[in-house]
Amino acid sequence: MPTIVVQRPKLAWHEKIFLSGFLNGMRITLGHAIRTFKTLRGSKTVVTMQYPEQKWDESLPEHYRGAPTLVTDEHGRERCVSCQLCEFICPPKAIKIIPGEIPSDDPWAKVEKRPREFEIDMIRCIYCGMCEEVCPEQAIFLRKDYAITGTSRAEMVHDKEKLYEIGGVRTGLVNKWNDLK
């Protein structure tokens, strides 16, 4: 087996007692300190984002998984048909749905069902996006809201009204319940 003899580098005396290494290190840290201190004095930090004043909302990616919400389509119809698939798939069991019937005089009576109550407990939600993935009606979407706060547990439960408020109208989806043209 061929062997390679690694030549150890010849060190000068100041390298042997770590003097030059020490001084070099001190120079580097001082350089960083002075540079960062200058940017701090100008109160413009280069790397750190000063969170409440500066926000990253503009640079959020399209696929960002924020708060789950319900959406309506361009006809103002709530897309959820309360099939409860999201409720069953939700890993932390954050979703609670009470289905309701659509009355027969409604223009969308053929859809038959819509949620009477739809609650997502944002304390339980883990923002996994499984509800969005499993929804056969493209009714639930994860939006870019990430700062969900409240002063009580009850406040952290998003009811149906709140969910539609955050979700808003979403266009360009498959509209399988529309009349045939």
Place this chain on the structure above:
Amino acid sequence: MQSILASFDLPLLIASLIKIVFLVFLVILPMVAYSVYAERRVSAIIQDRVGPNRTGIPLTLLGFKKDIQIFGIGGLLQPMADGLKFILKEDFTPRSVNTFYYWLAPCLTMVPALMTAAVMPFGSELDLSWAGLGAPFKMVIADLNVGPLYMFAISSLGVYGIVLAGWASNSKYPFLGGVRASAQMISYEISLGLSIIPAIMIFGELNLGKMSAYQDANGWLLLPLWGDGLSWSRLVLLVPIVISFVVFSISLFAETNRTPFDLPECETELVAGYHTEYSSMKFALFFLGEYAAMIIGSGLAVTLFFGGWSIPFGPWLSEWTGLQFHYEAGNTPFYTGLLHIGTFFAKIVGCIIFFVWVRWTLPRFRFDQLMKLGWLVFFEVALLNVFLTALLLWLVPLK
């Protein structure tokens, strides 16, 4: 009873009490709090971070436009917030500890560190004749003639706190930390003590206040540029002084358990070392003791090598400006006394910034390297340095 009462020097007692309260509660403890803050901010800027910048003096609540900032950086009340947090934390005592020693250990770390402050000359003298008080007050709590010896004697008691904490916690990581601390602190005390002997030989004096006064008149040991300092012998003596300063300052790092010698509490190996099982104010006491030891150690380094409270080029400045910047026994104006106090603490702040700077630059030593450095290098170097100084003092005697 009467005779006992009469034997008390009441003005001296009152003056000492005022000095103790001033030094410990108004200077050292706030300084400890703010050196923790300095540690966090300096480490932050060294690592290109921001650090705690939010906890400001809330002047905006009182209708002002902006919170108070120094150099444009906020967060000046962070130490108060830290202190409040320490008080409000749960003081948890594990069931397996040896309660008596567990409670004793934090006090034994804190008390020696503060006791050594007694002989620290933090200023020349304060002339209070304008307030109707006669003789000027010496700015040192106890003007002992064995200053450095007293400091070493007391500060070496600090190791008991750490060892007891490690032992009483009844847990493996604190135990290892305590064992390491005792070995390290005892080893480095030797080189620490030997390294200041050349300085003492040059001063011919063991009174820290008189050392400062000598350096004020004749140039600092490491900056002999005025008075008798401009002699050949002082220049030649710079060689052993630089050696002893290097040995002293590195031993001081080991003695105060600072990086690169922070083996007793290295986070990566021992969780938090000897204070792993401590929480709340007991942990805060360890913290305080550690930083207080750092401040006192810096104070000793400053007094021995950087002229203590003396203003650099004091006699020259006095000649040029007509004001008095140097110390003159019994004839130092009030403003100079204040300036001297300020100078002393400014030098200590500089030392602490250096401590922090080194901490965030160097990696930690291995334990065998630490012991080797202490016993095989510094001990010999410091010992030989004593003989070298004696030789030089004999060849080129001081005036």
